[in-house]
Structures are given as structure tokens and as C-alpha cells.
Amino acid sequence: MKLIIQIPCHNEESQLPDTLAALPRKVAGFDHVEWLVIDDGSIDGTAAVAAAAGADHVIRLGHNRGLAGAFMAGIEASLKRGADVIVNTDADNQYRADGIPAIVAPILAGQAQLVVGARPIDQIDHFSPVKRWLQKFGSWVVRKVSGTAIRDAPSGFRAIQRDAAVQLYVFNAYTYTIETIIQAGRLGIPVLSVPVAVNPPTRESRLIRSEVGYVLRSAATILRVLVVYRPLQVFTTAALFTALPGVAAFARFLWLYAQGQGDGSIQSLVIGAALIAAGFVLFVGGVLADLVAANRMLLAEIRARLLLAEINRRPPE
Template identity: 60%
Template sequence: MKLIIQIPCYNEAGTLAIALAALPRHVPGFDVVEWLVIDDGSVDDTVRIAKENGVDHVVRHTRNQGLARGFMTGLEACLERGADVIVNTDADNQYNAADIPALVAPILERRADIVVGARPIDTIEHFSPAKKLLQKLGSWVVRLVSRTEIPDAPSGFRAMSRATAQRLIVFSDYTYTLETIIQAGQKNMAIVSVPVRVNEDLRPSRLLKSIPSYIQRSIMTMIRIFVIYRPFRFFGTLGSVMFALGVLLGLRFVYYYLFDRGDGHIQSLILASILLGMGFQTILVAFLADLLAANRKLLEDIRFTLKRTPGSSEPAPKHDREKRKPVPRKEYAESEA
């Protein structure tokens, strides 16, 4: 069994060595533990520090593409290198690496396909009240859409099985955390949460540049989640509300027309007509969006099947990999993504 711990990085020269020093080289249940760094177009010494601190694999973007793209590049690289289980953590040493055995345990016990580390949000001192509120709100939205019970959906400290990594697709450029949990719920994967510890804050969050920006991007992410994964509910609810308002305004016009000598209130009739038309069209969009969502699911299933088909780019089966000679720790595999 091979475990690969991946770390997406963008200009992390100041903290990466600290994070790597805490990572384990031996985890119960695994024969091999390797480290993989995704360099997302860094312009500092991130790559040099990664190599000097024993990283086995470095995958590089030629330019910065964002956290979500870095995460997906890491998954592909881990799969290509024969990972049976993948752990994702941050380069700022936010998460306590000593909790990695607890994070992978449900997967080894075949109780889960993906495990999310739940931070003690209420007791983290460097989290502002606004950020704590948004963390809880984001987690609530994810639970509502995915029908899962994950208390800390924005947590990036997570483990997943090989099959899970093969099935995940992230559409967002901002962050992968919410979307991957929703996909797991949509695909009926077993997803659980385990409590994890956090370390001292070493640098400000890259995603939280300012409270207004964080709020705006978080809200847009949540809306996008509903549009992509619950399109019928989103557009159906919106269309039903507009249609209902149109009916009420139409009834208002009829009332005044019959009992107020037919004078005035023509504005109600005009607005009712507009709302009824918009509501009806939006409900039609809900049906079309639902058909597109069903087609997307079929395409994702085809993608997963092709990735597992013999003769594809998928690595050899585990029993074949075990016959290969192990690569010395000091050799580094670099590739351009």
C-alpha cells in the first residue's frame, strides 16, 4: 500500500520547510509513504526548499492557476505515481500532521471513501468572528446540498482512496473544499469526518485577503454549488417564487377591477404579466438545467470508466507495482503540468 501526501504550494518558501518537517515517513497500514509538492507557478524558492527537505515528487505549473487547479493537478500526479490513498494538507502548517494516521484510518478500515479533518473552529484564536460564521454557513450549505454530515466542509486536511480521486472533478477556480464534498455526496461515496488539531498561525490566509472579498467569493461559491449540483431546485424555486408573485399581483388587479369600479391599478396587471412570463420561463430553464446535470453525471461516469480501463494511462495494478524496484528517496520526479 502506498500513501502519498500532497501539498499545493504558491510562494510558500517561508513555511514549507516547517510543514515538511512535521510530515511522517511511516504511517501504520502503508508500506510506502511519499511526499508530493504541487508548485503553482511560484516565483520564490518553494521548489528548492521542497527538494532540500526530502520531497519525493515535484509537479509544476508554469503559471499560477489557483488552489483548486493545484489540488486537481496533485490528484492526477498521485494517481500516476501509484497512490492507493492520498492525503491533502497545506503548506502553511495549519494542520497537525500527527493526525494523519487518524485521517487515513477510516479508509484503511473500508468505512469511508473520503475523510475530512474537522478543526475546532470555535477555539481557533486567529479566526475572526466573520470567518467563523462563514465557515459554519459554508458547511451548512454543503450539508444541505450533499446530504452529508461534515461539520467543517472548508477544511483542506483530508484523505481519499484511489477510486475516489479518480472520480473527482473540480469546476471552481477558487477552492476545491466545498465542491469535492458535494460530489462525494452526489456519487453516494462514504464520507466521514474526524477531529483534527491545528498549529499556530504562521501567515495570513491566502483565500482571506479581506472580509468583504471573502464574503463575496464565498457567497458566489455557494450559489454556484446550488446551480451546478441542485439546478432543478435552484431554478425551480426561483421560477415558482416569481410565478406566485405574478399570480398574487394578478389577483390584486382583478379584485380592484371588480370592486373598485375598474379604475386604476393597471401597473399591477403589467407587473403580474412580466412576473408570470419570467416565472414560467425560469421553470422551463429548471427542467433544461436538470437534463444538463444528468448528462454531466453520465460524462463523469464515462470518464471514470475510461480511467480504469486497461490500456489507458492508469498505472499498473498493485501486485505489478510491488515487483518494481523502489525509487531512492533522494531522486525527484519533476513534470510540467
């Protein structure tokens, strides 16, 4: 059994030595433990520092693909190197590495194929009240959409079993955390959460530039998740909220027309017709988006089969 611990990085030469020094070289249940660093188009010495600090594999991306792109590049590289389980952690040493045995334990026991480390959100001092609320609300939305019991959806500290890793693919360029959980839920991949500890922050988050930016990014991510994975429900709801006022306006016109006052209420007819038409367009858009979502799932399955065939065809690197 091989465990590969992957770390997506972008300009992390100052953080990497401490992060790598904390990683284990032996984990119960595994014969081999290797470290893989993904250099996401860094312009500093990230790759050289990673190699000097003991990383077994350093993957250099030609340009910055973003966190999600680096994560997926690491997953594919780990699979091609024979990983049975992949642990993903952050380069800023946010997550305590001594939690790795805890997040791989459910996979070794056959209880899950994706395990996400749940941070003690209420006990993290540098999280503002707004950020804590958004973390909890975002996780609640993900639980509803994915059908899983995930407690900390934005957490990047997670373990993925080989068969599950082959099936997951991230379409979101911003972050992989939420989308992989929703995909796992839709694909029937068993998902669990385990509590993990965190280290004090050593620098400001690069994904969260400001409180306002974090709120806007989080809202956009949650909305996009709903539109991508529940398009028919989202567009049907929007269609109803748009069309029902139109029906009311149209009914008002008919009632006034029946009373002989239709000439003075033509605006109700125009507004009602426009809103009903807009509601119909939204509903049709939802049907089309639902078909696109089904096509996306088929493409993801084709990709998984091709990746699995490639992995089985070549010896581990």
C-alpha cells in the first residue's frame, strides 16, 4: 500500500520547509509514504526548496492554473505514481500533519473513500464571525446538495482512495473543495468527516484577500454549485418566482376587464405577459442546463475510464 501526500504550491518557498518537516515518513497501514509537491507556476524557488526539503516528487506546471488546477494535477500525478491513497494538505502548514493517520483510518477500515478533516471552526481565533458563519452555511448547502454528512466542506485537508480519485474532476477554476464533495455524493462515493487540529496562521490567506471579497467569492461559489449540480431545481424556482407575479398581474387585468375597466389597466396585461414569458424562458433554460449537467457527468465518466486505463497500462513511476 502506498500513501502519497500532495501539496499544491504557488510561491511558497518560505513556508514549505516547515510544512514538509512536519509530514510523516511512516503511517500505519502503508508500506510506502511519499511526498509530492505541485509547483503551480511559481516565480520563486518553490520547486528547488521542495526538492531540498525532501519531496520525493516535484511537479512543475508551466503556468499558474489556480488551486483547483494544481490539485487535479497532483491527483493525476499521484495516481500515475501508484498511490493507493492520496492525502491533500496546504502549503502554509494550516493543518497539523499529525492528523494524517486519523483521516486515512476510515479508508483503511473500508468505511469511506473520501475523508475530509473538519476543523474546529468555533475555536479558530483568527476566523471572524462572518467567516465562521459562511463556513457553516456553505457546509450546510453542500450537505443538502451532495447528500453527505460533511461538517467542514471548505477544508482542504482530506484523504482520497484511489478508486474515488479516478472518478473526481473539478470544473471550478477557483477551488476544488466543494465541488469534489458534491461529485462524490452524486457518484455514491462514501464520504466521512473526522475532526482535525490546525496550526496558528503564519500568513494571510491568498484565497481570501478581504472580508467583502470572501463573502462575494463564497456566495458566487455556492450559487454556482447550485446552478451546476441542481440546474432544473434552481431554474424552476426562479421561473416560478418570476411567473407567479405575472399570473397575478394578468388575473388583475382579466378581473378589471370583466368589470368593464380593462382600458385603464392595459399595463397589467403587458407586465403579466412579460413576466410569464420570462418565467417560461427560465424554465426552458433549466431543462437545457439539466441536459448539459447530464452530459458533464458522462464526460467525467469517460475521463475516469481513460485515466484508469492509462494508469493500469503503465508501471508506477
